[in-house]
Amino acid sequence: MQNIFGLTVEELTVLLRPWKVPAYRARQIAEWMYQRQADSFSVMTNLPAVLREQLAEKLLIQRASMLDRWDSADRRTTKFLLAFADGVAVETVLMRHSYGNSICVSTQAGCAMGCVFCASTVHGVVRNLTVGEMLAQTIFINDFLKSGQERVDTMVLMGSGEPLMNYENVLGFIRLVHEPYCLNLGYRNITLSTSGIVPQMYALAKENLPITLSVSLHAPNDEIRSQLMPVNKKYPIAAVVAAGRDYAEQTKRRVTYEYILIDGVNDSEEAARELSQLLRHQLASVNLIPINPVAERHLQRPSAEHVERFAAMLERCHITATVRREMGTDIQAACGQLRNQHLKP
Numbered sequence: 001m002q003n004i005f006g007l008t009v010e011e012l013t014v015l016l017r018p019w020k021v022p023a024y025r026a027r028q029i030a031e032w033m034y035q036r037q038a039d040s041f042s043v044m045t046n047l048p049a050v051l052r053e054q055l056a057e058k059l060l061i062q063r064a065s066m067l068d069r070w071d072s073a074d075r076r077t078t079k080f081l082l083a084f085a086d087g088v089a090v091e092t093v094l095m096r097h098s099y100g101n102s103i104c105v106s107t108q109a110g111c112a113m114g115c116v117f118c119a120s121t122v123h124g125v126v127r128n129l130t131v132g133e134m135l136a137q138t139i140f141i142n143d144f145l146k147s148g149q150e151r152v153d154t155m156v157l158m159g160s161g162e163p164l165m166n167y168e169n170v171l172g173f174i175r176l177v178h179e180p181y182c183l184n185l186g187y188r189n190i191t192l193s194t195s196g197i198v199p200q201m202y203a204l205a206k207e208n209l210p211i212t213l214s215v216s217l218h219a220p221n222d223e224i225r226s227q228l229m230p231v232n233k234k235y236p237i238a239a240v241v242a243a244g245r246d247y248a249e250q251t252k253r254r255v256t257y258e259y260i261l262i263d264g265v266n267d268s269e270e271a272a273r274e275l276s277q278l279l280r281h282q283l284a285s286v287n288l289i290p291i292n293p294v295a296e297r298h299l300q301r302p303s304a305e306h307v308e309r310f311a312a313m314l315e316r317c318h319i320t321a322t323v324r325r326e327m328g329t330d331i332q333a334a335c336g337q338l339r340n341q342h343l344k345p
């Protein structure tokens with residue numbers, strides 16, 4: 001049996017040719033799957049009954065099933081642990097902001113990148129997610145929101161995994177979720193976060209997709225960054241920032257640099273000055289994120305005062321900086337922490 005969840009209308013049309021199904025039927029099937037919560041052909045009442053039976057013999061529609069769910073005390077963040085057909089599970093997070101509903105999608109089960117502040121990488125990478133599995137996370141939350149007459153408004157690819165190490169599937173997913181027969185999500189409402197895979201950053205700039213690129217920088221120089229992010233040994237900070245500059249120039253989109261603030265590691269005034277030098281004259285902004293302590297590591301959060309001082313120093317050097325509001329710390333919203341709890345014996 002072949003799973004068709006995650007196929008485009010064009011792919012479905014090709015697949016359905018042996019059944020002599022006209023192209024408009026492929027679109028109807030896609031709308032049933034992606035907009036009308038169908039998980040079987042039997043509910044697709046605008047398809048002939050004979051065709052529904054024929055398709056059900058050969059094809060199936062695999063969605064994600066919920067293993068667990070956590071709500072933050074303020075009910076603004078909900079985290080889901082979603083499982084796929086082979087039992088592999090990932091986290092997907094819904095954040096209710098004043099400007100709409102944002103979701104954080106995983107692109108790989110686990111992660112190979114080894115960032116020391118991240119719980120997703122503690123058990124390494126299991127595998128890449130397919131287009132259908134990334135879409136299944138998104139549609140799961142969209143269906144969840146529908147009961148309250150709401151929908152997914154913005155999406156960040158910032159869950160477990162390095163999206164640019166799963167390049168083709170991630171691009172296929174972004175294009176599919178944008179289709180009117182799917183979620184019709186605007187490209188400008190999508191942010192892709194990378195740890196700095198330089199060749200794929202240049203490739204992404206050429207895709208002609210006006211999505212926002214977010215680069216996990218987390219340090220102002222190679223010495224500190226290599227301690228925090230092993231990927232820096234392969235793609236040093238200057239090469240990452242050059243690729244970010246190229247992305248901004250090609251797409252005319254502001255690049256966001258993520259900077260997790262860790263007490264005594266990367267939060268000095270000197271670090272703020274170095275960071276400003278690095279990003280000078282670039283269409284860029286910095287997102288400062290006081291670290292969520294990770295149980296498996298020993299990294300501490302700086303005081304609120306210290307965070308404000310770091311932000312003010314960047315502003316003085318003409319770098320736009322915002323301190324990210326914490327959401328869901330009480331449910332361990334930092335990526336990977338809940339999945340790890342489930343993996344623990």
Ligand code: SF4
Nearest residue numbers: 111113115118121161
């Ligand atoms: S921060 Fe992102 S790239 Fe780094 S280990 Fe975690 S999931 Fe992977």
